[in-house]
Amino acid sequence: MKLSQGVFLDLGSVDNGDLDAAALDRSLPGWQWYEFTESEEVIERLVGADVVVTNKCVLSRATLESASELKLIAVAATGTNVVDLEAAEEFGIAVCNVRNYATRSVAQHVITLILNLATAQPFYSDRVRQGEWGKGNQFSLHDQTIRELAELQLGIVGYGVLGRAVAQLARSLDMGVLVAEHRGCEPRPDRIKFEDVLTAADVISIHCPLSDDTNALFDRRVLQKMKPGAFLINTARGGIVVESDLADALRAGEIAGAGVDTLSEEPPPANHPLLAPDIPNLIITPHNAWASRSARQACVDQLAKVITAFQSDQPINRVNWSASRHDNGTR
Numbered sequence: 001m002k003l004s005q006g007v008f009l010d011l012g013s014v015d016n017g018d019l020d021a022a023a024l025d026r027s028l029p030g031w032q033w034y035e036f037t038e039s040e041e042v043i044e045r046l047v048g049a050d051v052v053v054t055n056k057c058v059l060s061r062a063t064l065e066s067a068s069e070l071k072l073i074a075v076a077a078t079g080t081n082v083v084d085l086e087a088a089e090e091f092g093i094a095v096c097n098v099r100n101y102a103t104r105s106v107a108q109h110v111i112t113l114i115l116n117l118a119t120a121q122p123f124y125s126d127r128v129r130q131g132e133w134g135k136g137n138q139f140s141l142h143d144q145t146i147r148e149l150a151e152l153q154l155g156i157v158g159y160g161v162l163g164r165a166v167a168q169l170a171r172s173l174d175m176g177v178l179v180a181e182h183r184g185c186e187p188r189p190d191r192i193k194f195e196d197v198l199t200a201a202d203v204i205s206i207h208c209p210l211s212d213d214t215n216a217l218f219d220r221r222v223l224q225k226m227k228p229g230a231f232l233i234n235t236a237r238g239g240i241v242v243e244s245d246l247a248d249a250l251r252a253g254e255i256a257g258a259g260v261d262t263l264s265e266e267p268p269p270a271n272h273p274l275l276a277p278d279i280p281n282l283i284i285t286p287h288n289a290w291a292s293r294s295a296r297q298a299c300v301d302q303l304a305k306v307i308t309a310f311q312s313d314q315p316i317n318r319v320n321w322s323a324s325r326h327d328n329g330t331r
Helices: 023-027 038-045 063-064 084-092 103-119 119-131 161-172 194-200 243-251 293-311
Strands: 006-009 029-035 049-053 072-075 094-096 153-157 176-179 204-206 231-234 257-260 282-284
Touching: 006 023, 023 293, 029 153, 029 282, 038 063, 072 293, 084 094, 094 293, 103 119, 103 161, 103 204, 103 257, 103 282, 103 293, 153 161, 153 194, 161 176, 204 257
Parallel strands: 006 029, 006 049, 049 072, 072 094, 153 176, 153 204, 204 231, 231 257, 257 282
Antiparallel strands: none
16 A cells, blocks of 8 residues: 555654664655644644554544544554544554564563662652761661562462563562453463452562553552552553552551552643652652663664555554454453
């Protein structure tokens, strides 16, 4: 299929000016590049385009209906919740994503969050800067519990590529690994019931996409089933965790800590429930687990391959609306 004009709506979400986009540029005769696109600008910027690349700019039914020449949506991410997939299918617009480009980056970020919570180093560092160490009479501060990873069981919810990569790193650090089955399903031979993982794991790491099945999966009821000394890690999607419930659980000491890289609204408003100053043992990183330079370069390179393959009538990474509705990522 011959394609001629592409538009990248939010290049700044991927490129800090440090990437080589030559292969992507060569994939089409013409391109319009935008660092960021406001929602009210999307329809206008799609005029004349038969390919659109988006990371977080929403492509709604109304937007897709107006884009009469659009043939391909290339999502610069694995998650496709910014696209109305049903509408795209109805209008004959193909949707492809990029996959497995940030596996190492995300996995090391997860382990970093676990280590920071287990060793309490961010909190000790703050106390040093606030002068507490210098005011003491002991050579060492160690009044906040420091835990060794070899003593901990890691529960993984979502055992796709990312979940498996985290499991591999965790095992190299002598952590035990418990793989959760889909909630409500009988466990396969290598899996454990979801509810049993909640009660047995010292750390739970979420790696499933946001879908009808996983939306608000970790609510107050689920959080209360976790060990009081457990940590929750979420580098998947904010909507999988009910954020006000997580804040309350941390305040109440129902779980020991959390490391969160993604929120339901990004960037978050000042009144976001997880930004309250009274929440203990919470580390929030700004949705950058995926964002090593190597991973971002791999994303851009894969976008070029997606567009080239589509033009050759051999599409890769095609996203099917029906299959995606209930994908919870725990293959």
